[in-house]
Amino acid sequence: MGRWSRAVAASFVPWLRPADGWRWLDVGCGTGALTAVIADGCRPRTVAGVDTSPGFVAAARDAGPAAAGFAVADASALPIADGSCDAAVSGLALNFFPDQRGAVAEAVRAVRPGGTVAAYVWDYTDGMQFLRLFWDAAVATDPAAGAVDERRRFPACHPDALRTLWSAAGLAEVVVVPIEVPTSFGDFEALWGPFGLGQGPAPGYVATLDPSARERLRRALRRIVPARPDGSIALTARAWAVRGRRPDRPRAV
Structure with missing residues (x-):
């Protein structure tokens, strides 16, 4: 961030x-x-x-x-x-x-x-596009993830x-x-990589997942992220x- x-x-x-x-x-x-x-x-x-x-x-x-x-x-x-x-x-x-x-x-x-x-x-409602996509994918693969979504956790925002x-x-x-x-990313892995670093609510959630659950989340996120023909991703925050x-x-x- x-x-x-x-x-x-x-x-x-x-x-x-x-x-x-x-x-x-x-x-x-x-x-x-x-x-x-x-x-x-x-x-x-x-x-x-x-x-x-x-x-x-x-x-x-x-x-x-x-x-x-x-x-x-x-x-x-x-x-x-x-x-x-x-x-x-x-x-x-x-x-x-x-x-x-x-x-x-x-x-x-x-x-x-x-x-x-x-x-x-x-x-955190919908203005942070890459986080919104992340939490949408997280909830789709694990409904319990909604409890730690920043949209719910931070109503002051x-x-x-x-x-x-x-x-x-x-x-x-x-x-x-x-x-x-x-917020631009050269490819999907450039977007996904920081979620594995453990710092912040979303990476903290990823750190709680076992390898198979983490891979399901990665694949779910990749399906919904709008990538350009060259693989780059252009979003806004x-x-x-x-x-x-x-x-x-x-x-x-």
Whole structure:
């Protein structure tokens, strides 16, 4: 999934209409794809990424921009002062936060009045075409697979849910838009191969299968994937992006 993250980030960051000199916080930064786009294109005063995974943070430090700082921290307990950022953002991580409301509330606390809180998540309903095809094939060969389909597991990855979450946190001028990127594969094996790597819900499901069940799934997926005459596969992936502004004054209770 990471290979597509930076492509989405490249569209997401300009959509925020950032100014030079902003102080940025990337919550759930993973290996630093969004942080790198910010550092490379926004002339930030500061940019920091936090994640609960020490492994991801170590990878971000090794591969990320020298100007960025990274730390292990929970999205629901950010180790920064109130109002110390101009923008708190999150890329492809919100649906993995155990306390999404708490995470958004912490992001609001972290930004100054007038600051931006924004995120993007994959559209697991039908916008991630190669994942939708995968789960359709998985359920066709194993009806129990429906219980771990991201469409069911991540209901927050929907425009209405995102808008509600941002509005409930007291953010103003909430906007949700789609961001679509191409996902191309040289052949079927290029699409199938990453499902065997064990990282993420779909590969995690594949890892539970015995060899015969895995082969049934591979064949079922191959039958429904739309390949070109040369064997290449051209699909698209859609993310939903949401942004809101912290009001200059607290909302009346």
